[in-house]
Amino acid sequence: MTLNLTFCGADVLVPDAGIVRADLAISNGVVADGPVGRRVDLTGYVVLPGIVDLHGDGFERHLAPRRGAMKQMDEGVLSAEAELAANGITTAVLAQFYSWEGGLRGPDFAAQVFRAIAAVREQVVTDLIPQLRFETHLLDDYAALPARVAEWGVPYVVFNDHLPHDRLAEGRKPPRLTGQALKAGRSPEAHFELLQTLHARTSEVPAALDALCDRLAGLGVRMGSHDDALAGTRQIWRARGVHIAEFPETLEAAEAAKAAGDSVILGSPNVVRGGSHKGNASAVDLIAMGYCDALASDYHYPSPRRAALMLADAGVLDLASAWALISEGPARVLGLEDRGRLEAGRRADLVILDANTRRVAATLSGGRVSHMAGEIAGRFLG
Template sequence: MTPLDLTLTGARVLLPDTGLCDAPLNIGGGVIQAGEQGRQVDLSGYLVLPGIVDLHGDGFERHLAPRRGAMKQMDEGVISAEAEFAANGITTAVMAQFFSWEGGLRAPEYAGQVFAAMKAAKDRVVTDLIPQLRFETHMLDDYEGLADRVSDWDVPYVVFNDHLPHERLAAGKKPPRLTGQALKAGRNPEVHWQMLKDMHARAGEVPTAVSKLAEDLGERGVRLGSHDDHTAHDRETWKARGVSICEFPETAEAAEAARAAGDPVILGSPNVVRGGSHKGNASALDLITMGLCDALASDYHYPSPRRAAVMLAKSGVLDFAGAWELVSSGPARVLGLSDRGQLSPGLRADLVVLEAGTHRVAATCSGGVVSYMSGDIAARFVS
């Protein structure tokens, strides 16, 4: 794939330390250049912004398995998902794959297949795809050899989850939607119910097992995050295990503990767009207002990072540069990706072009290669 050599003129360009300004943007050889490159393209009426770095999204599941059991040719599903990433201004996408008792595409046996599909599609996509493993901590029988599998899969980022309904299990009550969940996993509902109870009964073994796994993964250079921290103690416990990324904290208390420890806090952009959590957890808007957010992620909805950043700027919670930082340079820092997130000479030419009036995505480039373009803007590039 040959990157563009162009100088973009006429647009409002978001530059570090400057904000939105009238300045040309030069791209060549896949990176931002200091001097003029190739021919000029007039982008008057548009905004040119750093590409969105989405550091957690699982909305790709419907692309890989549009119907239950339809999980063949997963690489084609990855390509389909990438088209959605690009259409929403995402230039780096962390694809968060479950390793879970929940079954379906989240079952352990599918994790390796999904990561293999990402590798198979790598040379056919423009967006930079990064695999993430979401591991359910109470799957004690799956700890043995998991760190080796993570290495074999080339997964650089692991997040620890616990989605067991512990309160209901402790009370001996069946969780809601148990039958549907069991059928999705291909299990008899009573077998599924017993499996949940057995995992809950072994909860006392989890802390030692997860600490050892976190240590092993950390020694291999894997980034580690915890999901849905509820209390300051939760965050402190994960911190002590070397798990530094606080992903979607459920309360301000947990987010404040992460900030006090210097740990990055990731929030869900759908929470911002909706005006609150769909599960009744802490409002992302409130946490952002309190200065307790380092990055916004798509979670389950790829249009949301762009929409959330625009909403934050329009509402005056943050200025435009500060709002866009939460979906570009902020997540890039969390992932240790120093080569992207800003439109600076020498960095990757990852950018998104928005219509100035509507803030719709008109074009997306990753590494200087067009991954998406639609509407009137196409004529400007090809004329």
């Protein structure tokens, strides 16, 4: 049920004005241009645009909390949605691997995940968008991939290459090979042989990617590259119509993307941690230099909210600009012009924070409550 209410007494992030004490009305799933319905006193709270998370794989723990997939995949997606909502996320891109790693990252599991997302879409409040993370060396899967992407309703594909090429070129086994093989349901010997076979076909990948990207673009699929390290790499992806740079590893790659008008996505955990856990470029530094269009949860759903608040507290950005990195910015990258700002006519996607603790008190997506906890429930019930 969508709500018809007017919130009063709260501090609201108003477009082009920043945080001000103002009324905010919602009606029929969108922000209204004047008072409607019952008034709800939100004194002591802050109302902000809902978080748009354009890359997160934290849902994996809900789908397979232990080795092997859950029997009830739908229940896992519903559980993941509850965590998303509790962290103020109103639109979530669920990033699912399609990889030689197998197991939870294998093609068969990806198919199950995408079917489960489609099955529960009408049951959830949060807008769930599937993303396919495709490993570039799976050359035998290229021919069928566009049809599978269309069947699964996937609007966003990101390309990864996680093969340990340096070690494979030297004929050495990569670290954690045995554990990885067991998760994939292979013997260590068979897994190593697969990696060597994929690596040996590296020269075939560029031309195959050119053709694949052309086919996906024809389907209207949005495309991104992952972990770019060089300006030249980003230029190659751009020539293929791949205009989103997810988590560039270096200043050089981020700078090249921004200079060409591509979108740069950085990880919120990088901001919260104070640096990359892999030793890559600092997200805070890149943000300060203007090389970031949006922050994503990556592997930790509480991080977008925390990252935006930390950036504002540290004086890197004002709160409106920091919050835009997790709301308006990612919405723009995804082409979702109907959300990301609290202005009349846009979706009533909003997160309400306790002004003292800055924890999420309530989340509304499309004017419907997806999460509510504590004292604020009494305010809504009147």
